[in-house]
Amino acid sequence: MKILIVNGSPRGKNSCTMRMVAPLSEGMEEAGAQVKLLYLAELNPGHCRGCFSCWFKTPGKCVIEDGYNEAMSSCEGAELVVFAAPLYHFHMPGLMKNFLDRTITASEPWIIPDDKRDGISTHPVARRNTINSIMLVSPCGFPEVKHFKPYSDWFKAYAKIAGLKWTGEILRPMGELLRSEEMQPHLSGYFADLRDAGMEVVREGALRHETEIKLQRDLLKGGSEEFRALANNRFAKLLGHKQPEK
Numbered sequence: 001m002k003i004l005i006v007n008g009s010p011r012g013k014n015s016c017t018m019r020m021v022a023p024l025s026e027g028m029e030e031a032g033a034q035v036k037l038l039y040l041a042e043l044n045p046g047h048c049r050g051c052f053s054c055w056f057k058t059p060g061k062c063v064i065e066d067g068y069n070e071a072m073s074s075c076e077g078a079e080l081v082v083f084a085a086p087l088y089h090f091h092m093p094g095l096m097k098n099f100l101d102r103t104i105t106a107s108e109p110w111i112i113p114d115d116k117r118d119g120i121s122t123h124p125v126a127r128r129n130t131i132n133s134i135m136l137v138s139p140c141g142f143p144e145v146k147h148f149k150p151y152s153d154w155f156k157a158y159a160k161i162a163g164l165k166w167t168g169e170i171l172r173p174m175g176e177l178l179r180s181e182e183m184q185p186h187l188s189g190y191f192a193d194l195r196d197a198g199m200e201v202v203r204e205g206a207l208r209h210e211t212e213i214k215l216q217r218d219l220l221k222g223g224s225e226e227f228r229a230l231a232n233n234r235f236a237k238l239l240g241h242k243q244p245e246k
């Protein structure tokens with residue numbers, strides 16, 4: 001099984017996203033998968049210009065010369081794509097959206113009925129495309145998992161529309177704790193579970209629902225309240241003053 005993990009955090013290798021991806025990909029490799037990591041912060045893909053050259057002039061290739069075509073070629077053969085990016089304004093960061101928009105290079109212009117979805121119109125995906133499933137990995141700043149709802153719903157809908165198997169999601173509220181030095185001694189169990197999740201995806205073809213829920217557990221005993229107090233104390237130190245009374 002060939003897996004492509006797209007890290008869409010602007011923080012790249014220093015991201016909370018990467019803290020999640022590292023043990024996950026280790027587990028995937030241990031279970032026999034070949035994993036390729038793509039850092040969008042390094043690729044820095046520009047936005048799609050909507051010129052449709054990739055359909056009519058340079059089929060399958062984008063005319064923007066920023067390394068996107070080369071990056072895509074190096075990812076050929078991937079069956080599972082893991083979209084790994086933090087929550088920004090209830091959705092994906094612009095970096096990831098730029099990348100996703102550019103993947104229109106993989107489609108052909110023809111408008112055909114999709115027999116699997118009541119004949120609704122769609123574009124055929126080029127034959128060389130091997131991707132058959134997707135997965136979401138994401139940290140967010142707030143302490144409640146509810147913040148992910150629009151993001152998670154969108155990805156599930158996208159999988160369905162694109163005819164791809166939904167392999168599951170790993171959502172991490174209080175994501176910033178993953179980068180906190182003081183937290184590291186308390187995170188070994190969580191990182192071990194991420195590694196197991198990587199093996200599970202490869203061996204079972206998807207994440208079990210109970211694994212998804214387990215990986216959303218509170219990282220602090222005191223839940224949201226403890227997290228807010230911890231975060232606000234840190235902000236007060238950084239700003240040099242407490243939150244003003246209203």
Ligand SMILES: Cc1cc2nc3c(=O)[nH]c(=O)nc-3n(C[C@H](O)[C@H](O)[C@H](O)COP(=O)(O)O)c2cc1C
Binds near residue numbers: 015017
């Ligand atoms: C522009 C911006 C928008 C954000 N929007 C949200 C949000 O809607 N909800 C949330 O919980 N966290 C939000 N965050 C916080 C990030 O999701 C959080 O810091 C995350 O851990 C960053 O992960 P990374 O290190 O992998 O980039 C936002 C951060 C930025 C910079």
